[in-house]
Amino acid sequence: MSHSSLALTIGFAAEAVREEGPRVQCVAPRAATPFVAEALQGAGARPLVTGTSPDALEAAHGAQAVVLDLATLTAEWNDAIVTTTARLAADGTPWVLDLTRLGDLPLHAERVDALLANRPAIVRVNPDEISGFGAPGLDAAIVWGDSAERVTFGGREVKVPLGSAMLAQIPGVRTAVSALMGTCTVVTGRLEAALAGAAWLALASERAEEQSRGPASFRTALVDALWTVRGDEIAEYLNL
Template identity: 65%
Template sequence: MPRSGLALTVGFAAEAVRESAPLVHCVAPRAATSFVADVLHGAGARSVVTGTSPDALAAAQTADAVMLDLGTLVAEWSDAVNPVVAQLRSAGTPWVLDATPLGRAPLRVDRVRALLGHRPTVVRASSSELDGVRLDAAEGALALGESAEHVVHNGREVAVLTGSSMLAQVAGVRAAVSALMAACSAVTGPLEAALAGAAWLALASERAEEHGRGPASFRVALIDALWTVRGDEIAEYLEL
C-alpha cells in the first residue's frame, strides 16, 4: 500500500537525525539524565542533559534543539527559563515543552502559560487541559497521553501505538520520548517531529522486549533497537 506524504516525511526525519546528529540540550529530572542521554545517542543524535541553573540554561542557546521538562521546575524555578526560551524562539531554535507533572506534585498554571507564550515546537502533556486550562500549542504540535499516544496539530489528530509494557519499568521514558521529539524537530516540522519521536521509541521497545529478560536487559536492548530501527519502518509502524 502506498504510504502517505506524512508517513514518508516521518521516515525521512528519523534518517535525517542519524545523518546530521543534532545536538539536543535537555533539561530533565536527575533520575532520567542517563537514560535520556543513552536514548538520544542510540538514535544517532548528540546530547547535553542538565539541570535548571542559569549557566546550564544559557548553554541551551548553542544547541540545535532543546527539551525542557517542567518536572524539573516544580521545586526549583529559575528566572532564567523564560528569557532563554524567548531567545530560542527568536533564533528559530526548535524546543519541546514537557508539561507533565512530576509524580503527584502539581504544575503551576502561570508557569505553563508563560512558557506557552514562547511557542514551543511540541508540547507534551497528559491531557489537553491543565487544571481546567486548555493547552494551546499555537502553531506547534500537542503530544497527549502518558506515552504520547495522540498527536494533534492544526486540527489533525494521529494515534501512535504505546509500545512495550516494559517501558513502565524504566525510569526516564517520558523525558526520553520528549528528547527524541526535540531531536526530530531539528530536521522536520512539529507534527512530523512529535510522531517520529513517539513512534521511534515505541517500535524500538517492542523489538527490545523480544531480547530483554528484565528491566536492565530491556533497557540495554532498547538503546540497541533505537540504533537499528529504520525510518521506513517507523513510517510503516504509524500506519498512516
C-alpha cells in the first residue's frame, strides 16, 4: 500500500467509526475505566469497560472488537481469558493485546504465549518492559512504546507523533489508545487501525491543550476533541 492510499484509508476509518458506532469491550485496570469509556464515547464507539470476571468475559462475545490490558491479569491468572480469546479468534472478532506490566511485577511468558497463539490483531509492547520481543509468525501490527510512537507491520514501520505532554496527567491514557486502536479494527486493517487509533488521540490531545488550563479542563477538552477531529486531519497529522 502506498503512503497516499494508507493515509486515505486511515481517514476513512475514523469517519466509519463515527458512522457505525462499533461495540467495543475493553478489559482494563480499574483506574483506567472512566477515561477509557469517555474516550471511546468521544470517538463515537459504544464502549463496555470491564474487569476479568466470568460474566464480563462472556460479554466479550457480543462485542465487535475486544481490548485486553494484561496489567489487569498479572496479579491473578485467569484461564478463562485464553478460552475467551480463542473464541474471538475462531469467530473472526479482532482483539488487541496490551503487554503492560502491573507495577514492577514481571510478565509471565506462558501467559503471553498462550494469548499470542490466539492471533491478536494488534499487540502493544514497551521495550523498557519487554526486551527482545518477537513472535515468529505473528500476523499482528506491533505498537512500540508507552506512547505508541511507532507501529510495525509486514516489514513496514511508521512513526506516530507523541501528542501533548499533558497526556501524562490523565490516568488510563495508554489503555484508551489501545481501545481506540481496537475500535478501528472493526472498520479497517491492522496497520491502519493501529495508526488511526494512536494518531486520533495524539492529535486530539494537541487541540485540547490549546483550550485547557490544567489536567481537569484538559481531560474534558480531550474528549470533545476526539469527537470533533476529522478523519482527513488524522491522516494529515501522520504526515504519510
